[in-house]
Amino acid sequence: xxxxxxxxxxxxxxxxxxxxxxxxxxxxxxxxxxxxxxxxxxxxxxxxxxxxxxxxxxxxxxxxxxxxxxxxxxxxxxxxxxxxxxxxxxxxxxxxxxxxxxxxxxxxxxxxxxxxxxxxxxxxxxxxxxxxxxxxxxxxxxxxxxxxxxxxxxxxxxxx
Numbered sequence: 001x002x003x004x005x006x007x008x009x010x011x012x013x014x015x016x017x018x019x020x021x022x023x024x025x026x027x028x029x030x031x032x033x034x035x036x037x038x039x040x041x042x043x044x045x046x047x048x049x050x051x052x053x054x055x056x057x058x059x060x061x062x063x064x065x066x067x068x069x070x071x072x073x074x075x076x077x078x079x080x081x082x083x084x085x086x087x088x089x090x091x092x093x094x095x096x097x098x099x100x101x102x103x104x105x106x107x108x109x110x111x112x113x114x115x116x117x118x119x120x121x122x123x124x125x126x127x128x129x130x131x132x133x134x135x136x137x138x139x140x141x142x143x144x145x146x147x148x149x150x151x152x153x154x155x156x157x158x159x160x
Contacts, residue, residue: 005091005108007084011059012091016102018081019160020046020150023106024116028125028131031065035081036090036105040131041121043106044148045094045113052092052102057103061085103150122146 001021006013023043032042054060061084065077082091092104106113118138125143127133135141140148146158 001111003045003109003111004106005015005104005110007059007087007089007108009084009089011086012054012056012084012089014052014054014091014104015145016047016049016053016104017051018045018104020154021111022114022116022154022157022159024118024157025120025146025150027122028127029100030126031077031081032065032123033126033128033131034060035063035065036107040128042090044150045106045109046154047092047102047104049100049102057091059085060091063136097102097129114159120146120153121150 001018002015003018003021004015023045026041026043030039033040037045046110062080063081063083065076067077068074078097079093079095081093083089089108090105091108092102094102120140121133122142122145124141140146151160
């Protein structure tokens with residue numbers, strides 16, 4: 001599916017192909033919640049990095065989160081969160097560890113997205129107390145990372 005997206009002010013527009021366009025996975029980690037979360041979570045989609053086309057790239061900034069481990073050591077994440085430097089809209093996440101993938105935020109996508117029949121709620125150990133967990137009976141919940149990738153979920157649900 002071809003996805004088209006933009007920031008709020010329109011300074012950045014982008015498109016890409018996605019075989020994982022259903023917004024089903026809600027991430028409650030502090031990075032997603034604080035940098036892009038609406039409702040206390042962010043929803044990432046899966047896309048093919050080779051197909052990413054960007055207009056207004058000069059208006060994009062990159063943020064790499066600093067992450068502390070259990071011993072208190074802090075390291076910079078390899079994940080690059082791209083956002084509009086003018087309006088602050090989160091656009092996508094890219095990691096050089098998986099160079100073929102790009103993960104646009106569903107909130108930045110302008111294309112009508114298919115509804116998810118089930119959702120996965122991940123990183124619940126980081127969920128803010130004020131955020132209600134609106135999980136359906138068939139939804140999956142994980143304190144950390146889920147046991148299923150974006151691509152695997154789409155295949156299991158018959159979307160890929």
